[in-house]
Amino acid sequence: MTHTPHRLDVQNIRLGYGSKIILDDLNFQIPHGARVAVVGPNGAGKSTLFKALVGLLPIQAGKILIHGEALGAHKDCVAYIPQREAVDWRFPVTVEDVVMMGRYGQSGWLSRPSKRDREIVAASLQKMEITNLASRSIGQLSGGQQQRVFLARAIAQEPHILLMDEPFTGVDVAMQEATLKLLDQLQDQEVTMLISTHDLNLAASRFDLILLLNHRLIAYGAPQQVFTKENLIQAFGRSLLVMENGLLLVDDCCASDAEHSRSAEAQ
Amino acid sequence: MNWLLEPLTYQFMQRGLLASVIVGVLCAVMGTYVVLRGMAFLGDAMAHAILPGVAVVYLFGGNLLLGAGVAAIAVALGIGFFSKQGDIKEDTAIGILFAAALALGIALISAMQTYAVDLSHILFGNVLSVSASDLWLIAGLSFLILLTVAIFYKQFLVASFDPALASTLRLPTELLRNLMLILLALTVVVSLQTVGVSLVAAMLVTPAATAYLLARRLLPMMLISAALGALSSVIGLYLSYYLNIVSGSAIVLTATFLFLLGFLWKRAKSL
8 A cells, every 4th residue: 555645744733622722733744654752741732642643532723644635534544552541451352352453444344354354463463472362351461461462453453653652651671672672663664653652761762753742842853853951841841850960850750641531531 | 830831821921021021131232332331321311311202202192112212312412412522521411411301201291190100100111011012113123223233243342442443443433422322222212111211221231230240252241141131031020920019120120139149259259
């Protein structure tokens, strides 16, 4: 499947819930195959942006174009990996059921999974090394295994654009490295990735581009251009601690995220 | 065996039993979505919301199921309308419309001569009044609802488990949501005669909650729930016949007893 131009194009969008505006006048372009870290304080609008990109939240103004076409014109282009807290882990589905859901976009409305769907699901499970968990209930999984299930589902979707909401929060180093390894593989397949994270070090060292948000676009570009003192002060304000030796500390960990609770209510 | 067969010598008991089992299965299957999507409050609200429709039919004549159906769908769409923009939370919208419809229904019924008797039949059901044509209508509507659930199994599964995925797969989430509300409304209407407005919510929630404790996948959960719904209806109706208690109550109490058994079994297993 080829599309030109290969990119995600966000044009002056405004997002919010009712009259409550979360993000305004957002404008950026992501080239095909880039790996972008979405960074900003809690409640800056990172999850809201993702919700708009997957079509969960209507855009109040502006346009989102994928491959030059309006959002919704493609059927199978975007994969979204939700925050683990956003998933109902007590839902009666097995690991295999969840990964198979990634294929529902490709298969017909009424048809049963095809042989190819089953092969792709098996391969995705294999890739995330969870084949042995296929018939396990999702409620019985550890945190790392849960993440792998949703990564496997994203692979099964064969996306052009992958969105991940805080995949590095609350996972161990091994899981973090496994996720990054997968991201490298997906980048080889030219999948464009937007990943929100609180880990500025990780963002600076392992991503091509940084999208710094705080209810609007503060800065967008290569890490060394974006992570300047001025930009960080604008984004994090009083949670930013400037040390005497010029070191910057961001005190933004683990606060209960007002934005998430608000958006959960809006669904 | 005679005590099993004796009630069935009456034709109204045969019809009542058939109607109860059909409704038991229907509520139990729809109930899996009610439980999984957290729509218990909505189901209860919708059941009470059909009261004005029923009252209008009682007052001015017409088809009972049609009147109830129109009222239920109007309220379902009303809830969607008020909560869609995010100005009002959904459960607030439900609370407002539910209370308003209930008040309107009671206002209309209170104008009737036989207020007390009619109201109790509407609230708690009167399974022995199911006529042959009622039974056909119940069976036909139930079949259509269950067929729709089967056809859209995949879509409802994704939309219930992960609305974000449903949205990225470009499933018509809004349409699926409204379809689910309409199916729920029709289920409530079909249940009106057997368990009544007040007890429908229990038939929607209780067997499905028991099945939720026992099953690991959606389809087995639906099947277990349906079996429990049918079983509750049969046992409940016999209890109602021999103990001379209201059928709706007997059915719901049986379902509750089965839930307690399931709950204790689950607890014992995990110890």
